[in-house]
Amino acid sequence: MQFIDFYNTVLHTTFSYSDLPFPVERKRVEKGTILTPYGKVEDSLYFMNKGIVEMTIKSYMTEKIIDFFFEAELFCAFTSFLDQHPTDVQITTLMDCEIEVLKRDRLLPAYAYSLEANKFGRIATEHGYIRKSNREKDLLTKTAEERYQEMFQTHSAYITLIPVNKVAKYLGIHPESLSRIRKKINS
Amino acid sequence: MQFIDFYNTVLHTTFSYSDLPFPVERKRVEKGTILTPYGKVEDSLYFMNKGIVEMTIKSYMTEKIIDFFFEAELFCAFTSFLDQHPTDVQITTLMDCEIEVLKRDRLLPAYAYSLEANKFGRIATEHGYIRKSNREKDLLTKTAEERYQEMFQTHSAYITLIPVNKVAKYLGIHPESLSRIRKKINS
Numbered sequence: 001m002q003f004i005d006f007y008n009t010v011l012h013t014t015f016s017y018s019d020l021p022f023p024v025e026r027k028r029v030e031k032g033t034i035l036t037p038y039g040k041v042e043d044s045l046y047f048m049n050k051g052i053v054e055m056t057i058k059s060y061m062t063e064k065i066i067d068f069f070f071e072a073e074l075f076c077a078f079t080s081f082l083d084q085h086p087t088d089v090q091i092t093t094l095m096d097c098e099i100e101v102l103k104r105d106r107l108l109p110a111y112a113y114s115l116e117a118n119k120f121g122r123i124a125t126e127h128g129y130i131r132k133s134n135r136e137k138d139l140l141t142k143t144a145e146e147r148y149q150e151m152f153q154t155h156s157a158y159i160t161l162i163p164v165n166k167v168a169k170y171l172g173i174h175p176e177s178l179s180r181i182r183k184k185i186n187s
Numbered sequence: 188m189q190f191i192d193f194y195n196t197v198l199h200t201t202f203s204y205s206d207l208p209f210p211v212e213r214k215r216v217e218k219g220t221i222l223t224p225y226g227k228v229e230d231s232l233y234f235m236n237k238g239i240v241e242m243t244i245k246s247y248m249t250e251k252i253i254d255f256f257f258e259a260e261l262f263c264a265f266t267s268f269l270d271q272h273p274t275d276v277q278i279t280t281l282m283d284c285e286i287e288v289l290k291r292d293r294l295l296p297a298y299a300y301s302l303e304a305n306k307f308g309r310i311a312t313e314h315g316y317i318r319k320s321n322r323e324k325d326l327l328t329k330t331a332e333e334r335y336q337e338m339f340q341t342h343s344a345y346i347t348l349i350p351v352n353k354v355a356k357y358l359g360i361h362p363e364s365l366s367r368i369r370k371k372i373n374s
């Protein structure tokens with residue numbers, strides 16, 4: 001999916017790229033590229049055309065995976081994008097990706113005057129909120145098995161493309177526990 | 188703080204209530220009132236003038252506290268407010284409260300045409316996002332003691348107004364563990 005299709009779906013419009021109140025740049029990035037490193041002040045909002053990225057956070061001596069982003073999803077170190085403090089997350093491509101990049105310093109001026117830009121920003125942020133809220137509820141109320149089953153249902157086409165140890169890291173369990181869960185589901 | 192002051196701070200404006208693109212109704216609610224019960228489709232956005240509410244969620248056989256909201260904060264079952272599915276959270280006043288109520292069916296029409304309403308909605312949602320994101324990172328990377336210390340720093344004036352067992356429930360620890368943490372901090 002292209003960013004313009006996402007934009008039009010969200011706003012119920014039929015714009016082309018030249019109608020947008022901000023420019024969007026298309027990019028190809030190789031597997032293993034760090035799009036946003038730890039400590040950077042986020043200056044971009046990304047839209048995934050094709051591929052998968054992981055978002056990680058440091059926790060004591062280890063690193064945790066807090067999210068995966070797939071095709072047709074917006075992503076960035078959004079807290080840093082908003083407050084312009086150095087981010088405590090890192091975003092890395094898990095395969096060769098095609099992305100579109102929207103620069104913060106081109107979006108913010110559009111917010112000053114454009115109704116559409118604000119509607120887009122509001123609705124995109126609402127999506128992000130729902131995602132974070134669901135994740136919080138999952139962490140507080142669901143077992144790793146329940147969370148894996150949900151992930152499997154919503155992203156079955158992609159989940160096989162993510163290394164097992166990364167899925168386990170995301171769920172906060174050992175790879176062996178994940179193997180047991182997978183066997184149980186497949187049996 | 189009044190809602191109009193919050194609105195003007197967020198938008199850098201100097202509006203009065205009659206300039207708002209939606210009506211806001213002031214209410215007093217007694218301690219122990221359930222503002223939003225489990226299973227309700229959220230139809231309101233609340234602004235806290237004075238008081239504290241808790242937000243709870245059911246988890247297996249128990250109930251967990253996922254958030255407290257204090258003076259000058261917006262709150263509601265926001266996921267349900269957005270997607271209009273029955274909410275899995277409940278909001279209850281912990282003391283007599285003064286609140287202002289903004290009805291969803293008056294806000295949404297304003298979103299269609301009002302730049303200010305969209306700016307307000309976007310920025311309020313950004314605040315909500317940052318809050319949820321911080322909470323997620325705290326749950327994944329911080330100990331209960333670190334989370335209590337932060338809560339104590341940011342809301343020291345209020346924390347004494349919340350029953351100890353509720354603070355412990357929010358932190359996900361036993362009240363006895365919280366007593367130990369408090370003693371350690373005070374010594």
